[in-house]
Amino acid sequence: MSQQNGTEISLLGKDEAQPYHIHQAVVDSPFFLISDHAGRVVPERLGDLGLPRSEWDRHIAYDIGIREVGRHLQQALGCLLVEQVYSRLVIDCNRAAGHPTSIPPVSDGAPVLGNQGLSAVERMQREETILHAYHDEIERQLALRALDETLFVSLHSFTPAMQDGQKRPWDIGLLHDHDPHSARLMRGLLEDEGSLCVGDNQPYVLNVQNEYSVPYHAGRRNLPALEIEIRQDLISDEVGQRLWAERLARLLPLFWEKRKDMV
Numbered sequence: 001m002s003q004q005n006g007t008e009i010s011l012l013g014k015d016e017a018q019p020y021h022i023h024q025a026v027v028d029s030p031f032f033l034i035s036d037h038a039g040r041v042v043p044e045r046l047g048d049l050g051l052p053r054s055e056w057d058r059h060i061a062y063d064i065g066i067r068e069v070g071r072h073l074q075q076a077l078g079c080l081l082v083e084q085v086y087s088r089l090v091i092d093c094n095r096a097a098g099h100p101t102s103i104p105p106v107s108d109g110a111p112v113l114g115n116q117g118l119s120a121v122e123r124m125q126r127e128e129t130i131l132h133a134y135h136d137e138i139e140r141q142l143a144l145r146a147l148d149e150t151l152f153v154s155l156h157s158f159t160p161a162m163q164d165g166q167k168r169p170w171d172i173g174l175l176h177d178h179d180p181h182s183a184r185l186m187r188g189l190l191e192d193e194g195s196l197c198v199g200d201n202q203p204y205v206l207n208v209q210n211e212y213s214v215p216y217h218a219g220r221r222n223l224p225a226l227e228i229e230i231r232q233d234l235i236s237d238e239v240g241q242r243l244w245a246e247r248l249a250r251l252l253p254l255f256w257e258k259r260k261d262m263v
């Protein structure tokens, strides 16, 4: 907590949003959805972090389209969804505390002035209030359920092109580390749709150094997990968001039946 005139100042004011939003399950479901980059709220105390308005509409602030896909998918499956509410520019909830890009001083070429020269106390305040609060809640929710009937699903979206303009060909990517079997099985189901280009650890490679949520919650427990990345131009409007949510809501139960046969 910061000290100002002898009074403790918290990062979030009394009326500000909680760091996570829970969509409760309405049926007994194996699917446990999380969305690390769903939100782009910034605590009032941090202003605009020194970034112009236009930057807040870009992928650097959040994963475009994924909040809506996650919500539609949660509705269709009736399962739990834990969403992060604050922008990854405040603190990236898919990075361990202290990771070089946890509180990025520069993001995709844009300097984030409000993240530069932070004191240890300021960093800790963001970690405690947003990062740890979110992951503690995921831990709490996992502790409430039967883990042998749980598929951990982490939802993300990626930009259609690299920074240098090179196009990314994949419609969807499955990232994996501790559970390549689940990724392979889901890739097969997606490829059976007939028209999809499915990335295998593309556009990113999942590992314990560069990511946090899946290794920390699922890898440590050896829980079956899928990390799903959808290309942002496919889910930038309501039609695309619904289409992808419906596709995943149809394929995930099929996946789960087949996954159970594997063990």
Ligand SMILES: [Zn+2]
Binding pocket: 036, 037, 063, 155, 156, 157
């Ligand atoms: Zn993401």
